Amino acid sequence: MNEERLVSAEQSVEDQAIDAALRPKQLDDFIGQERVREQLSLVLHSALRRGRTPDHVLLSGGPGLGKTTLAMIIAAELGKPLRITSGPAIERAGDLAAVLSTLSEGEVLFLDEIHRMARPAEEMLYLAMEDFRVDVVVGKGPGATAIPLDIARFTLVGATTRAGMLPGPLRDRFGFTAHMDFYEPAELEVIVRRSAGLLGVRIDDEAAAEVAFRSRGTPRIANRLLRRVRDYAEVRADGRVTRELARAALKLYEVDEEGLDRLDRAVLRALLTKFGGGPVGLSTLAVSVGEEPETVEVVAEPFLVRQGLLARTARGRVATAAAWEHLGLTPPPSAGLPTGTGAAPATGALFDVDTEPD
Numbered sequence: 001m002n003e004e005r006l007v008s009a010e011q012s013v014e015d016q017a018i019d020a021a022l023r024p025k026q027l028d029d030f031i032g033q034e035r036v037r038e039q040l041s042l043v044l045h046s047a048l049r050r051g052r053t054p055d056h057v058l059l060s061g062g063p064g065l066g067k068t069t070l071a072m073i074i075a076a077e078l079g080k081p082l083r084i085t086s087g088p089a090i091e092r093a094g095d096l097a098a099v100l101s102t103l104s105e106g107e108v109l110f111l112d113e114i115h116r117m118a119r120p121a122e123e124m125l126y127l128a129m130e131d132f133r134v135d136v137v138v139g140k141g142p143g144a145t146a147i148p149l150d151i152a153r154f155t156l157v158g159a160t161t162r163a164g165m166l167p168g169p170l171r172d173r174f175g176f177t178a179h180m181d182f183y184e185p186a187e188l189e190v191i192v193r194r195s196a197g198l199l200g201v202r203i204d205d206e207a208a209a210e211v212a213f214r215s216r217g218t219p220r221i222a223n224r225l226l227r228r229v230r231d232y233a234e235v236r237a238d239g240r241v242t243r244e245l246a247r248a249a250l251k252l253y254e255v256d257e258e259g260l261d262r263l264d265r266a267v268l269r270a271l272l273t274k275f276g277g278g279p280v281g282l283s284t285l286a287v288s289v290g291e292e293p294e295t296v297e298v299v300a301e302p303f304l305v306r307q308g309l310l311a312r313t314a315r316g317r318v319a320t321a322a323a324w325e326h327l328g329l330t331p332p333p334s335a336g337l338p339t340g341t342g343a344a345p346a347t348g349a350l351f352d353v354d355t356e357p358d
């Protein structure tokens with residue numbers, strides 16, 4: 001279902017090629033995330049000045065916020081090659097040893113979804129990050145011996161959507177950790193205009209603002225909505241995207257004025273109509289909309305929380321007064337409604353404290 005969702009931040013097959021074409025190539029072209037950009041620039045340039053490999057970098061934040069793009073930029077700024085792999089691709093320590101032992105001096109290793117790496121590989125990574133060494137185990141059982149092997153000094157760029165799930169010892173080995181937050185509409189507007197320029201789409205400023213505002217704070221979604229409004233403008237008009245055309249296209253694709261799509265509204269509606277606004281456990285809520293708990297938790301909830309429509313409490317998910325208002329429903333008189341936090345969590349902490357009361 002994720003692939004079909006227009007406002008899912010997960011990468012679809014269509015996105016892959018477009019993502020590559022639209023990626024900024026240098027830190028200066030990377031829009032938004034001011035603080036991360038500035039801090040990273042210092043880390044990289046001081047390492048370059050000293051002629052050293054920079055500290056390992058951990059990037060955390062939701063899908064589509066630019067973690068892969070930043071990893072590519074880091075390698076480009078350092079003038080070094082980039083190797084890309086991911087946690088799920090590393091099933092055994094041997095898989096990681098094969099990657100680490102073939103890195104060249106100063107190479108940047110991008111390890112996406114680092115929280116999903118196999119445990120034995122994690123331990124190998126500790127040693128590699130700290131001492132630039134791996135222990136290759138030869139043989140089995142009591143006769144097994146570990147042969148230390150020096151590897152090239154490299155910079156690890158780890159990316160995770162779930163910083164709270166990373167073991168402490170792994171987190172501690174990163175010299176620089178950056179949390180990537182949702183983007184402001186004004187930043188997304190710049191991204192939409194830049195992407196439109198690269199894709200040759202004529203778009204009015206108000207239309208770019210409309211697309212930006214409904215993109216859930218996420219560049220990947222902004223780029224995807226831009227392509228859909230372009231399609232609409234090409235088929236139903238002369239190709240120029242005006243504000244009216246953008247609004248009509250987004251309505252057709254069921255992306256509402258706040259950027260909520262069908263799943264978001266289904267989650268809210270279930271929470272309000274089936275559970276009286278909560279509290280209800282994540283799994284129960286997910287089942288009631290026919291989704292996996294992880295999809296509801298990672299895809300729908302962060303945005304609903306950020307919009308102040310849903311609160312994640314230790315007792316379960318609770319709708320806010322704004323949620324009732326958004327769907328045009330009246331809360332029961334007994335409901336003690338939270339007002340919503342309004343802002344996204346600055347870290348994965350909310351994921352950590354949440355105890356599932358199902």
Ligand SMILES: Nc1ncnc2c1ncn2[C@@H]1O[C@H](COP(=O)(O)OP(=O)(O)OP(=O)(O)O)[C@@H](O)[C@H]1O
Binds near residue numbers: 009018062
């Ligand atoms: N700051 C930015 N400025 C301009 N474009 C951006 C920015 N951040 C991301 N993008 C665009 O958004 C798209 C998705 O970015 P990217 O693939 O880097 O996200 P991600 O965080 O790595 O996602 P995932 O976690 O799914 O791998 C790319 O096309 C990229 O060009």
